[in-house]
Amino acid sequence: MNKRYLILAILAVAVGAGILFMPETDRDKEMKPEQLLIAIDDPSRFLTTDLITDRLVKNDPSLLLIDVRTAEQFKEFSVPGSVNIPLDSLLTTSSIGIMSNKDIDKVFCSNSELTADQAWILAKRQGIETIFVMQGGVNKWFDDIVKVEEPSPTEPSEAIALYRFRKAASQHFFGTPEIKSVVQPLPKKSVTVHKAPAGATSGGGC
Amino acid sequence: MEHNKRDGSFYINPYLGGVLLGLVLFATYYVTGRGLGASGAVKSTVVTTVHTVAPQHAHNSGYYSQFLSDDISPMSNWLVFEVLGVLAGAFLSGTLYGRLKFKTEHSPKITGRRRLIAAAAGGMLFGIGSQFARGCTSGAALSGMAVLSASGIITMMAIFGSAYLFAWIFKKLWI
Amino acid sequence: MTGPLIPMEIIPEAWNNVIALLLGMGFGFVLEASGFSSSRKIMGTFFGYDFVVLRVFFTAAITAMSGIIYFDFMGWMDASMLYINPYYVTSAIAGGVIMGFGFALGGFCPGTSFCGVAIGKFDAMFFSAGLFLGILLFSEMYPLFAGIYNSENLGDIKIYEMLGMKRNLFAFLLIVAAVGMFYGAAFVEKKVTKVEY
Structure with a gap:
């Protein structure tokens, strides 16, 4: 065999051996504390109950509502369509597997937003993307959607539209025999969509 | 053997070519965070064409609409500029080594016409396949291997594995 | 400087296209000089x-x-x-096999066919035209393929993770x-x- 190529082959294997004996650093996915601080400071992770309800009613496949309360609490009452991952099993391999799909918006919820926000920070630290927190938690959702109160006719039309939306959504989830109406989407004005910034997930390779 | 560099028969050493190509690929990752590509530029062209000819149709389609956004034309895409660069770079090399010539390259056993039909059919299949695999040999396989992505390496094995099989079936086209 | 430069916002986005052109030229030059503009090679x-x-x-x-x-x-x-291409198991394998078929018929892959076009190969031009048609065909028939295209997403998994x-x-x-x-x-x-x- 040609001598020149032998030298090249040895060089390539030496480069490989260098890689082999390189200590594998474990910093790959975890976030630095400074970066995490900036992320925590950003309020755009909070989604309103109405926005989430709107997407739940539409059976949006890109939404995953994750209830981080204990299994008992989840059994007692839960938002229809949510899945239960108790906080203590948030970082198991299977949970991370469920959450690692970047194309799905993962929304955490708990009774208030406290536990959900803890879950958010843990997941963020773990390098999981497109995660959100339901503002006000399950309690607020229950107050808004299930115990929705009719506004007086003198209120602004947005309030009435919001009421109609919530009532219809409530019927969609739990059914009410009295009035039959179609779920109307929220008026555009009151919906603020927080989309994860496009970039890494867009495109299609080559 | 290298005394006549401009008659079109000179090619650089494949290992040198490989290292240079690897450096270009590495530089691409270092600067842009993404790999090289080729079929993506054609996809942009397709999307732009369809969007110009039938905008309504493009917006309703489940596929085109993924690549359309209101403010930027899909044509102003990184890959389109990269492919324009590929054309320029290849032209440069062709000029340098004396390979600029209009011709159809084919096996002596087949006619030029047959070669062109096979080329178009092959291109069509490559187009379809590259959409399934989300990239072609450059975007999925080569760039994927550099970052050790599972999808890149599996796609590479599928391309070369099946190409070996099919190449022997279509042996007459080549030798 | 810590790379990747553009995602880290060290180089402004505006340079994107200029850089694309330069890197593309390097890519094209090396491919052609190595002989990738010839399908029989x-x-x-x-x-x-x-x-x-x-x-x-x-x-x-x-x-x-x-x-x-x-x-x-x-x-x-x-x-x-x-950026790591997401791994959709069936779609990646099916796409690879279709591309292998196209490779054996056409003798080019998209990148090399552009090199052939640049130096005046008619077969490369026909291949590129076929490429355009193929992508158009896929896009038009997308509803038919959507199931395969979107199934079994394993995300941006690396090969060594998959092999443990x-x-x-x-x-x-x-x-x-x-x-x-x-x-x-x-x-x-x-x-x-x-x-x-």
Whole structure:
């Protein structure tokens, strides 16, 4: 065999051996504390109950509502369509597997937003993307959607539209025999969509 | 053997070519965070064409609409500029080594016409396949291997594995 | 400077297209100079008379891979920020097989066909036109393929994660395998009768 190529082959294997004996650093996915601080400071992770309800009613496949309360609490009452991952099993391999799909918006919820926000920070630290927190938690959702109160006719039309939306959504989830109406989407004005910034997930390779 | 560099028969050493190509690929990752590509530029062209000819149709389609956004034309895409660069770079090399010539390259056993039909059919299949695999040999396989992505390496094995099989079936086209 | 430069916002986005053009020129030049503008030279890999594709392809892959791993180790580049194509199992394999079929018929892949177009090969032009038609066809028939296209998404998984291996071990084995393949290719090339093209 040609001598020149032998030298090249040895060089390539030496480069490989260098890689082999390189200590594998474990910093790959975890976030630095400074970066995490900036992320925590950003309020755009909070989604309103109405926005989430709107997407739940539409059976949006890109939404995953994750209830981080204990299994008992989840059994007692839960938002229809949510899945239960108790906080203590948030970082198991299977949970991370469920959450690692970047194309799905993962929304955490708990009774208030406290536990959900803890879950958010843990997941963020773990390098999981497109995660959100339901503002006000399950309690607020229950107050808004299930115990929705009719506004007086003198209120602004947005309030009435919001009421109609919530009532219809409530019927969609739990059914009410009295009035039959179609779920109307929220008026555009009151919906603020927080989309994860496009970039890494867009495109299609080559 | 290298005394006549401009008659079109000179090619650089494949290992040198490989290292240079690897450096270009590495530089691409270092600067842009993404790999090289080729079929993506054609996809942009397709999307732009369809969007110009039938905008309504493009917006309703489940596929085109993924690549359309209101403010930027899909044509102003990184890959389109990269492919324009590929054309320029290849032209440069062709000029340098004396390979600029209009011709159809084919096996002596087949006619030029047959070669062109096979080329178009092959291109069509490559187009379809590259959409399934989300990239072609450059975007999925080569760039994927550099970052050790599972999808890149599996796609590479599928391309070369099946190409070996099919190449022997279509042996007459080549030798 | 810690790479990748553009995602880290060290180089402004506006430079994107200029950089694309320059990197593309490098890409095109190396491909053409290595002989990738000739379909019969490319096809030599499959019949054993010219393994230039195998040599260039794997040398490039291990060079870029080693560069990324070393830069990541030195802290000059954050490898976790690099874009990884998501792995949709069936779609990737089906696409690969279809492309292999197209490769055997057409003798080019998209990147090399553009090189052929640049130096005036008619077969490369027909291949590129076919490419356009194929993508158009796929897009028009997308509802038919959407199921396969979107099924079994494993996300941006790496090959060594899938095999449950250490990254560095896998990289080393890949380099050794590539070198072994180069020797095997040289061996086969000697046995097979040369084809003039």
